[in-house]
Amino acid sequence: MMDKEKLRKADIFSGGVIVLFGVWIISQAIQMPMKDSWGGVQNVWYVSPALFPLLVGAMITLLGALLVRKALQTVGRKGLMDVLHWLGSSDLVHYLKTPAVFRFYAMTILFFSFVFLNIPRIDFFLCAILFLIVFITMFYFDDDALLKKLLCFYLIGTIVFLAFFSLGLSETLEASLPYSGDWLTLVFIIAYCIYVWTLIRSVPPLRKKYRTALILAVVAPFTIGPIFKYFLLVPMPTEGVVVAALDALWYWDF
Secondary structure, three states: OOOHHHHHHHHHHHHHHHHHHHHHHHHHHOOOOOOEEEOOEEEOHHHOOOHHHHHHHHHHHHHHHHHHHHHHHHHHHHHHHHHHHHHOOHHHHHHHOOHHHHHHHHHHHHHHHHHHHHOOOOOHHHHHHHHHHHHHHHHHOOOHHHHHHHHHHHHHHHHHHHHHHHOOHHHHHHOOOOOHHHHHHHHHHHHHHHHHHHHHOOOHHHHHHHHHHHHHHHHHHHHHHHHHHHHOOOOOOOOOHHHHHHHHHHOOOO
């Protein structure tokens, strides 16, 4: 376990990151309208939707600043200089390559791509399957070397998706190939599964985990999704080729 002084030095860095995150939330919240007119009625500032994120951002900034202040009181100016020296040294580069940090990279890339790239553009069922199969194989295998390889493969696929949507290729292909983004996702899922198999096929315990990952990644979305879609009548975030096929089956639309 780290001693108290090292923990307080780490608090200087983490507290600074928390402060920056809080300031970012505030900067986004102040872009929301504080007053507006709806149907000729002028809304007052205290019903603005910006108030809650402003409050959250301010509290996060305050708590981060208090964490930095407490850490500085413990380690003093010398501790601050040590942290600044560490941030500019080769030790930081070495730390950024540690397995724990790579797991953080994997979590960040996976969740950001899932929320901001895939969900708004790709059929929800395919999004869920892709997310689950990548998430489970990355962390359930509990192998740092495999995690790095899988992360690199997934990152390449994410870059391809970014180029595909940012260049407008999905709209261009839509006339000749409906749901082109969904088909690309399906190809990537299959390619990822094949790549994982080539890495773990010679390790029996990992083969068993891989089968479990595949079952969970497919069964979970197709168990929960139809309940929300057809029984609770909650539309999926993005409805594409899989939802179209399920609609045809559910309403027997042939």
